[in-house]
Amino acid sequence: MNVEQAYKDANALLEGHFLLASGNHSSRYLQSAKVLEYPKKAAELTDALAKMIKEAGVEADTVCAPALGGVLAGYELARSLDVRSIFVEKDGEGGMVLRRGFEVAEGEKIIICEDIITTGGSAFKAAQAIEALGGKIVAFASLANRGFCKRQGSNLEAKPECKLPQNIPFFALDDFTFEMYTPEECPMCRRGEGEAVKPGSKG
Numbered sequence: 744m745n746v747e748q749a750y751k752d753a754n755a756l757l758e759g760h761f762l763l764a765s766g767n768h769s770s771r772y773l774q775s776a777k778v779l780e781y782p783k784k785a786a787e788l789t790d791a792l793a794k795m796i797k798e799a800g801v802e803a804d805t806v807c808a809p810a811l812g813g814v815l816a817g818y819e820l821a822r823s824l825d826v827r828s829i830f831v832e833k834d835g836e837g838g839m840v841l842r843r844g845f846e847v848a849e850g851e852k853i854i855i856c857e858d859i860i861t862t863g864g865s866a867f868k869a870a871q872a873i874e875a876l877g878g879k880i881v882a883f884a885s886l887a888n889r890g891f892c893k894r895q896g897s898n899l900e901a902k903p904e905c906k907l908p909q910n911i912p913f914f915a916l917d918d919f920t921f922e923m924y925t926p927e928e929c930p931m932c933r934r935g936e937g938e939a940v941k942p943g944s945k946g
């Protein structure tokens with residue numbers, strides 16, 4: 744499947760002149776929730792992700808997502824893998840916690856799933872919360888990889904910013920690596936292509 748085209752078709756891959764949360768500018772932006780707007784399309788993406796995971800011989804009992812961003816992707820991946828779906832949420836102190844009556848058994852094999860992995864910070868915190876309860880992290884998964892972490896089958900190497908442990912496989916459908924510029928060196932600014940806008944700020 745052509746993952747980039749699927750993102751474009753869903754208007755999840757935006758092109759323009761964007762102001763990122765970091766203060767940097769970019770000509771492309773992933774509005775990752777948009778690709779999950781239509782459940783049947785979402786299922787096609789997670790079916791492809793589940794296939795990669797199964798073909799690598801990874802077996803799991805449960806998919807766990809960090810809320811809020813990962814919940815839909817995690818739920819659909821659990822459906823594709825025919826396993827249980829749970830999620831962790833922010834504990835208000837910088838970590839993640841399992842609430843709402845969800846439980847993890849000792850040794851339960853768990854995949855941490857996000858919609859998009861940038862540095863993997865939230866996914867790593869989710870993994871820590873699950874491991875503290877006795878769960879075993881067998882893989883990380885996301886629909887899109889922003890190119891800071893190395894996914895299985897990609898030639899791109901992990902960057903120092905990657906928070907995911909190197910000894911656990913990371914599966915993603917594709918790499919989406921975009922150039923980022925400081926405002927001073929931004930080519931769109933230099934060409935006078937208007938002010939950089941916050942993605943999604945139009946509505």
Ligand code: ZN
Pocket residue numbers: 760768769926929930931932933939
């Ligand atoms: Zn700019």
